Amino acid sequence: MTTPREPATQDHPPLEHSASTAPFDPYAADRLATDQGTAQATPGQIMWWRFRRHRLAFASGIFLCAIYASILICEVLAPYSLNRRNTDYIYAPPQAVHVIRDGQLVWPYTYGREMTLDMENLRRIYRDDTDDVQPLRFFCRGDPYEFWNLIPADLHLICPAKGGELFLLGTDRLGRDVLSRMIYGARISLTIGILGVSMSFALGIIIGGLAGYHGGTFDLLVQRVIEVLQSIPSIPLWMALAAIIPVTWSPILVFIGITVILGMLDWTGLARAVRSKLLALREEDYVLAAKLMGAGSGRIIRRHLIPGFMSHLIASATLTIPGMILGETALSFLGIGLRPPITSWGILLTEARSVNIIALYPWLMAPVIPVILVILAFNFLGDGLRDAADPYK
Template identity: 70%
Template structure:
């Protein structure tokens, strides 16, 4: 049964004014209903976004991932540089709850190591006589929290004198899980810093080209066409290769971030330009100009906020490309270098087929890369649909 609104000036019926509004069914409210009509653009976006379950779960996953990098030292079982020389290339250990039918709690079995002289490799096997219970909120390896505060608390630790390698170890006996947790701090933030650089250049250059037009717009479009015609990966490699090897890891990190942002602003600039070309003729823009607003105020206060939701959606679709770019450069040895740890740096351990065949767990760092990129793509799709006024 369709709902009829009362004439103007008369109150809404009791069942309409008192019933709570359902955000999942807001698009079913007939045009002109007070709740949908008075809602802001951001609130309408949020209602649409909540209906996109996959995008919502992806956003929650990414929020947890970015919050985890704040306390990476606490979440990692070991220090980033801790070496266990007795457990080189140790395989992942399984967590158990029961031992011989008896509940023990979360624990791992100790490992026995033998040498395979025929294949020249270490062979590890579980030792049922060694039950190593896991400890939580425990004292373990010491670390400098964000490089400033000395601490030694961890979320989970092995038993006293025991070892726990849930994702195995590398060629130096370093815990792969701990290094993945530490590497997330670099791999995830490089996308945010890169998109910041890209946004500044894209909005500034594209905004001026779309607002002023003329010769400036013509020059900007030719520059964008030239940059977009160059293959991105060879250009990344060339720019990364010219960075001096004696630069500090932090300067290299900033250099990679700047390169990724510098080469990605062209698509955003074109989108901003096309939007401003259509919006600059609107009545509210002309009214602002007639009231004496300068060009920067018109662009920043009246034009850019009009499609900021589309810019946010574009950002979530651009960040995965930057994460992949850093991973590619680091994997090829032209990006970040040790002692800086990122997911791309971790994957350099699995460059050869022999290593992958013997120690497949060294490819595990590719899993968080895939999950994060898929989550950003799903989140971007949801935001793009939510920001579409004709959706």
């Protein structure tokens, strides 16, 4: 006697039941579209998406774009002209900006100042006069200047009250506003980094590219020259070359000379990186195909090999510019770089060479702050670009 067969149990529920009980994913369609978009994206787009996810590097890039944009309008941003002297406020400390008065929110203002002489310590003592309220003015008329030495103008972003003074970062030994001179100095310090890197990149790509592509005797000669240059300490070499610049040169010629020195001494690391990349890429099939089609070595390097690691070059540039800025700052601080009337961050720091000056007037060290911020921003940006350009990440 056969027992009735039990209905077979289903290992998997029906499709309708599975669809009704599966958790709903509202982002599934977005992820599918993203995956399809990534598959169709160009390498530049993928690099940009990776870079945006690096928040610190992205914020550093925005900061650097803003500070480089500011050098285009530094005359407008500075409260005073570059060489404006206020002999009544020599070594004046920074002023505080207030927005609350008698418990109420008011227009930004500063207090006037009273100066007395401390004959015992031979110092000027400044005290705020709380009865002298000086409202700040924005987008106002102030010291006249020539915008980019071309257009006469007198518009400033911020100005003191009429008849008052505004020194947000204090003044120096000649009564010049430290903040205004820092803003003007950014134009020189930041520009010399860009120009120096452009020169070093041109030398590094050309010399390293030829050495890596052709090899042979030229490659051996280039490697020996690079080893000799890299074995010499940087700062003594900079000092020796900068001391060669004649004292009679104009400020513009000195600026060009310092830029050339920094660019000619910083190409060795990039040349080695380009050489190693080209040694690996010159054996690829597309290089052989270009040769068979009659392309010359210059075209192959320029159109086929260099673009293959352009992202690496961009990341290297962001890490090289800080060295240029620090080199100019060090040379100018030591007195063998740029010279007045040119103003840079290094020249401003010469005001704080003495320990006694730093102890009595610490605000003269304020130019160190933008140097540190710019160097850190370039390093963070370089790290982000390097990670975004890594094809194995």
